[in-house]
Amino acid sequence: MTSLTRPHTGPTTLWRPLALTLAGAALITLGAKLQIPFWPVPMTLHTLAVMLIAAALGPRLGMAAMATYLAAGAMGLPVFSGSPARGVGLAYMAGPTGGYLLGYLVAAGLTGWLALGRGWIGRGLAMLAGLATVYAAGLLWLSAFIPASGLVAAGLAPFIAGDLLKIALATLLLSGWARLRGRGA
Template sequence: MNSSRQLQLTVYASLFAALIAAGSYLAIPIGPVPIVLQNLFILLAGLLLGSRWGLASVGIYLLAGAMGLPVFAGGTGGIGRLFGPTGGYLLSYLPAVFIVGWISERAGTAARRILFDIGAMILGSFIVYAIGVPWLSAMTGMAWKKAVMVGMVPFLPGDALKIAAAVPIARTLRPVISGKFTPVCADEYSRS
């Protein structure tokens, strides 16, 4: 990879870290786990940046939050949030973005890409819940069933909408991020 491409991907990873942080400010508190847009940007980071650079973007985001910057849900930060009731969700973003990126990198043809992307995002969301719900149960002392009802069930319709939104967003932005986007000059339209 040449240094220009590496710089580009570093900028994109930083941009996604900022988008993930911005997504945390759009929080609807409904209990110990708020509804946020972070997940959408986590999924998009995996789809658009791949496993390694997506992981870098989430790592930057988590590091910023652990250092006390107010990037977690509701404008909070600090290492204590990583060990609190929602810490499992935050930490699950690392394996989730890696798996989403890894699957997306193997999609191949355009026809297969949409199916791979949807499958990758469903699996990524499952990873978030597989780590976040047991963590929530352990940290709060909630019974397993209650933790599922509080920390997963209310979020499933929103996650379906986020996945549905991520597919066309990824399809639109993928050529730009991959460097295969060719802008159309304004004078080309005037020739028609």
């Protein structure tokens, strides 16, 4: 194999995935911290960030970004929604929202995989599948903290409208980005 046919394995191929992973984790943190007044509860952009990153970067980098975000939180960095300036680490992750956090990790891989090579409808459906994964894991975990009779009212109903809105926005953003890239912009 000559140097012209050998795959490039220089520094660029090593730094690009690392930079995308760290940028993704930073975007997830920013999304978790931004609160928008919404009814019945304030809305963060956490779901938007996770689904957008997973659908845009694919399963490997999407999961890597989410895992990096979770690792930062586990180390006590204040990355989680509502966490104080000095993070709470593993205690926060073991609390009522821990299942949702784990669900986001699985959803990042699933969404990224299902969105590969798809058009805007396929990417939107991939994000809906990811959101269903988040809710399944989150509600299962939350059931250890609250009675089953209050599970949907506490862990799904207040958030579903906002999350569906964020999925629609992420789908539109990705569609717009794809159009811009197709025009050479």
